[in-house]
Amino acid sequence: MSSPDAALALDGRTRILHVLTSAHTAIGEVARAAIAAQLEAGLAVAVAARPEVLAALELPASELLRTVPIAAAPGVRPSDAESALALHKRYRFVDVVHAHGLHAAALAGLACTGLPQRLRPALVATLGHDEQTGPIGSLEGAVVARTATAVLGTTEPICEHYEDRVPLVRRARLLRSELAREVAPRLSRARVREDLDVPAGAVLIAVPVRMADTPEFTAILEAAARLPEARGDRRWVVAFTGGGRAADTVAREFLPRFDHLRVEPQVSTVDTAAAADIVVAGTKLGGIDAAGLMQLRRPVVFVGSEQEARVWGPSIPRAAPGDTRGLLHELEELSDHPAQRVQDGFAARRRVVADERFDPAALDDVYARARIAAAL
Template sequence: MSDVSGTEPSGTEPGGTEPGGTEPGGTEPGGTEPGGTEPGGQGVRGRVLLVLATSTGGVGRHVAALLPLLPGAGWRPQVAAPSATLQQFMLPALAPSVAVEIPAAPHPRADARAVRALRSVLAGLGAGDVVHAHGIRAGFVALAALRTVPARRRPGLVVTLHNAVLAAGARGLLGRTVEAVVARGADVVLAVSGDLVRRARAAGARDAARALVPAPASRPPRRTPAEVRARLGTGEAPLLLTVARLAPQKGLPLLLDALGRLRAAEGPPEAVPVLLVAGDGPLRAELEARAAAEALPVRWLGARRDVADLLAAADVVVSSSEWEGQPLAVQEALRAGAALVATDVGGVGEVTGDAAVLVPVDAQALAAAVRGLLADPQARRDLRERALRRAAQLPTEEEALAQVADAYARAARRRRGVG
């Protein structure tokens, strides 16, 4: 996987030009039209339009990893996504792309514009082709645009649900309503956790399964733990590491609460752990201000390309999210053989198995789990061994491709009236 904060590829500079970008319907150099043969692959089964809303994290990275694999399975990919998302994940270099501005949050006028723009892209697709929308917002806009296409030539719709609706009140009700509409309207639903699969089925999804979302391959560390410590100036203090986008879902306030409890515990000053935060995001200034006001031992590292080095140096890796599906940062920690503590939310336990200490979303429980591991080197060694064993069982890119290709075939058959 990319080593930029463990969450986001670097993308291009604002205003930069992506290599190889073309409008959907064009042909990339060396590409083939339907009915031909992809290089090294099988005959083209159809075209697939991957649709994204605004994305700054795992969704964009997942699509970027999937795009180069699809031609080998017989599907010729195209992409429709906001221009900023196209640039950040360098998607036009991977497939013909067009900018369709689908905002992250509902907006009637912006959504109407997005539906119109996507409808024009759909003109180049037919009943044997597929639209693959990633996320509820992209799924909603794609479903609305597809309903304007005559049934006899309407492509199939696959939707991958990447996130749960966490908002409360009217906003949460709207989100859950849209989620249900999308689940019912899709030909196939893939969801990144078992709880999302169950919700989709309860909403009326005709074909729902747990998605396979593998983390891209990571590189080995380039520096020793001692070199990392020397560079950071942390001395011999225990090191905690979290790799996360600094956004509400990631539960960083909870982690700071737990760190405060660890600092308040009796013991010598050198036993107080230092928290390394690798990642950036909209809450950074707020979180930094709080940590400074409470004199918490935190190093805000920003987006990093040396996550492998940090994982090797950390005594304990912590995930404090309020919800996750198949978090790439957790998968990366397992591959690194890290001693991992994580909140038991969404699909986290499905990813870790017995290779992590899972705790409720509670600062006291989180602090107690971290404290227990820091005090028990053998427990950390045992967890590291379990992590490496579990990492060997995680889904591969080949398995994820096979699942997606099968979902496309089922969706296309339904549109043709075969199945």
């Protein structure tokens, strides 16, 4: 991922075109702040969006500002071809195009069709965490990967997805979190451990994985049952909170034999995970998603394939589906290293919640570097 030693200044003659499909998202709010800062700095700025989006931006009056009404809205529409053509006609008159959101970025990329390389502006795309899902999102993401000069990802997984496909990749700086729901516990850690009957000094492991007859869950269940035998020097409690069709079977067949297991306790999934020393995650979670777990700053051991583990980061402790021994090893390792657990938890949160706030100078640096990359 690009990490410059010193920020570059943006040429005062740079002509910028912003493309938006919405003004009310966290990405749209940053677009509004960026446009206002650029106008204040004396840069020529154009904004392409639907009339209602242009109105919602509440942009300051300026002789340097031009608006380009287009019909672009979130989601694929028949009018997208016309919107892309409208952008295409203006590209030879701008130096940087900044598209805010995946659909806007895909339209901006399609608008490059037919333009010789020397006439193409640098294309900067700000992309959000919940946009690249489903077949349409994948297709639009492929367009961005093929046409963008720079990608600003609101989460680390987005940055990692594009870092080998786009010349310049950075973490986007926002004014507020883009997450639709901030995940936070309602109960204190002490209250949760009391409600779960966790002995003092015991290691609490939360398992918000869907309970089903799969190699993934079978390995988790077997490892949980064997923990006291594998590490008799510790006390353990493992709470299964993910629900699923096998929950009743697990409760019926395992609870009478293993008093350190808890199945579907009255404590919520979020509260249990937040109070846990370690969380075991898999491909199918219940009551919380991957982004939610990362917000809670909990160290995670992932059970699944290497490809499925990528969303959690390159250093995530992982066991393959069915690898009970490997999972036991990872759980023992984390239980022995509390400092590593803290470090892993903070690293997980940083993957979905950015620490740095929007800074016009940082965006100028991205534009300047994107122009250099586009000229190569």
